[in-house]
Amino acid sequence: MSEIEKKEVAKLKSDIKADIKSVFENYLSVSGWDVPENDENVSASLILDAIKEAVSELEKDL
Numbered sequence: 001m002s003e004i005e006k007k008e009v010a011k012l013k014s015d016i017k018a019d020i021k022s023v024f025e026n027y028l029s030v031s032g033w034d035v036p037e038n039d040e041n042v043s044a045s046l047i048l049d050a051i052k053e054a055v056s057e058l059e060k061d062l
Contacts, residue, residue, distance in 0.1 A: 024051065 001009075024047055031043040 020051065024048070 024044075027047045027050075028040065028044055031038060031047070032040065
């Protein structure tokens with residue numbers, strides 16, 4: 001892999017991580033609006049499980 005490709009892959013990884021974090025934070029904040037008395041740690045765990053499931057499904061489709 002060339003240096004240019006390595007830099008592009010590193011940027012993509014960084015962008016993907018930022019996007020996933022943004023999605024996670026968005027759903028976590030929405031879950032707090034929908035059920036104000038909910039446990040944020042439980043909500044966070046459920047959201048992470050859903051993200052992991054989505055990634056797993058993407059891997060199966062490759």
